[in-house]
Amino acid sequence: MDERVVKNLIIGFGKAGKTLAADMAGHGETVMLVEESNTMYGGTCINVGCIPSKKLIVEGEKGQLTADKKEVFARAMALKEALIGKLRDVNYHKVADLEGVEVVDATASFVDSHRVRLIGKDGETLVKADRIFINTGSSPNQLKIAGADSKRVYDSTGLLSLEERPDRLVIIGGGYISLEFAFMYQAFGSKVTILDAGDVFLPREDRDIAEEMLRVLTSKGIEVRQGARTERIEDHETAVTVVTNGGDIEAEAVLVAIGRHSNTARLQLDKAGVGMDNRGNIVTDEHLKAAPHIWAMGDVAGHGQFTYLSLDDYRIVSSQLFGDGSRTTLNRGAIPTSVFTDPTLSHIGLTETEARRQGLDITVRRLPAMAIPKAKVLGKTDGLLKEIVDNHTGEVLGTTLFCAESHELINLFKVVIDHHIPASYVRNMIFTHPTMAEGLNDL
The missing domain is CATH 3.50.50.60 (FAD/NAD(P)-binding domain)
Structure with missing residues (x-):
């Protein structure tokens, strides 16, 4: 060698x-x-x-x-x-x-x-x-049940390269990858069913955010089944049957979205x-x-x-x-995330649940997306904006933006949180109009 x-x-x-x-x-x-x-x-x-x-x-x-x-x-x-x-x-x-x-x-x-x-x-x-x-x-991650090797069962990589759009899509898994594909294929006209083995929808999110997401999914005809455990997958000539503890579902394609x-x-x-x-x-x-x-x-x-x-x-x-070796995983500050649903779900910092679990003295502020003029211009009035503020310092501890353009807006809050900018500053910022950003004044 x-x-x-x-x-x-x-x-x-x-x-x-x-x-x-x-x-x-x-x-x-x-x-x-x-x-x-x-x-x-x-x-x-x-x-x-x-x-x-x-x-x-x-x-x-x-x-x-x-x-x-x-x-x-x-x-x-x-x-x-x-x-x-x-x-x-x-x-x-x-x-x-x-x-x-x-x-x-x-x-x-x-x-x-x-x-x-x-x-x-x-x-x-x-x-x-x-x-x-x-x-x-x-x-x-792969699903280890009978029938998971069917040619109609895909992971996220496979579903990004289908030659033909399925009329019916079953997604096994109720996480963020699942949601992105659900909205994607619903927009392409597929009937989408999400099978979530857990009993709580989006457990990492506050309940008001999760409930609004579930409402939006349902309004678009996407069915979410909680506590749905997939037992096996049966192949047929033009479709498969997904056998679960709550009944069978037929589909032309199955996405396994159970993590990576x-x-x-x-x-x-x-x-x-x-x-x-x-x-x-x-x-x-x-x-x-x-x-x-x-x-x-x-x-x-x-x-x-x-x-x-x-x-x-x-x-x-x-x-x-x-360089000087000063940059580490411990000092990179708050990390924003976005899930490209419709509208996008973005978050940074603490959720309300986490803040209350820590015993922090907080104020929770909410604003429905429909209250923002630009949301009406875009025709995207679904969603909810939410902010967690420390009552002692006036600083923003966390922000969840479930609204149009949230994947752009959330980056502003990295600056706000990392540099300890008070919520009052964002409240009084001058934003262009009409924009989704100006909704942060009202939030």
């Missing part, structure tokens, strides 16, 4: 890995960037996550007034494929064309703490590296002395170090499966290599 020696080895072409590779090249360092699949240059977000799903959501919304939903679906899939193909190519060349960067298509596994075996189309290579960075991302897991199984991390938690994430310190010369970034580091956190993981590592 051939053996090579490199200074920097990055395993995974995700957001953190590709950005770090370019940064290293800019500092005159050499780096080998290993990616298992040539369809994943750029990472999950670009290829099978944020970008394709949001493109389909946008195209579905644009085509809601079109009678032929199957034509809308086919056009949306074609546009999505063209977009991700272009982005993947751009991402590849942004890194591969840099002096000092070598991109290798191969599967990586540790031999010991400094050596990694690469298996690619040209055989095996042993690589010894001074520094190793793991950025291998995550994959959808870190891609660590094939890395043989134990040989490198790298530890994992009980969820399969790599254990790191606040500098993302898993060993003195090994770092984990992105989904595998277990701090949240968001591409923007992967980017911030890069900043933390770069701070150690080329």
Whole structure:
């Protein structure tokens, strides 16, 4: 087996890995960037996550007034494929064309703490590296019941590339990925049923937000069944039967949306002395170090499966290599999140439930989305805006925005929370009109 020696080895072409590779090249360092699949240059977000799903959501919304939903679906899939193909190519060349960067298509596994075996189309290579960075991302969890191997059962990746729109879609799982696909396929004209095994809908959300989401889902004809445990899936010629404890459902497609897991199984991390938690994430310190010369970034580091956190993981590592080392996982402040439902659900900071559990003295402020003039202009009056304010300091502790454009608005509150800006400042801010942002005055 051939053996090579490199200074920097990055395993995974995700957001953190590709950005770090370019940064290293800019500092005159050499780096080998290993990616298992040539369809994943750029990472999950670009290829099978944020970008394709949001493109389909946008195209579905644009085509809601079109009678032929199957034509809308086919056009949306074609546009999505063209977009991700272009982005993947751009991402590849942004890194591969840099002096000092070598991109290798191969599967990586540790031999010991400094050596990694690469298996690619040209055989095996042993690589010894001074520094190793793991950025291998995550994959959808699989359903382990009879019939789950049916060709009509898909994970999120598969459902982003269907050739034909299903008339009926069953989604197993009641989390945020489930909701995004439910709204997406409802817009394409599918009859959507969500099977949530839990007894509480969206347990991490406050009840008023969860109830408003459920109301919106129902108003769009999306059925949500709580306490619905899927027992097996039976194949038929043109459909499947999903057998549950509460009755059978027929569908042309089934989406399994029961979470994701870190891609660590094939890395043989134990040989490198790298530890994992009980969820399969790599254990790191606040500098993302898993060993003195090994770092984990992105989904595998277990701090949240968001591409923007992967980017911030890069900043933390770069701070150690080329900066003053001050940036860590402990000082990156409040983290905003958005779920691209219709309208979008965005949150940052504490929920009301969490604040009360901590015994904090708070004021809770609510505003229905229909009270905002721009919501009426957009024809998107569903939703609820909510803010948690500390009565002693006047500071915003948390904000939930379930309304149109909330994925843009929520970023304002990162500045507000991180810099301890009082709620009274936001109340008196001057916003342009008509905008969704000016609703924050009234909130």
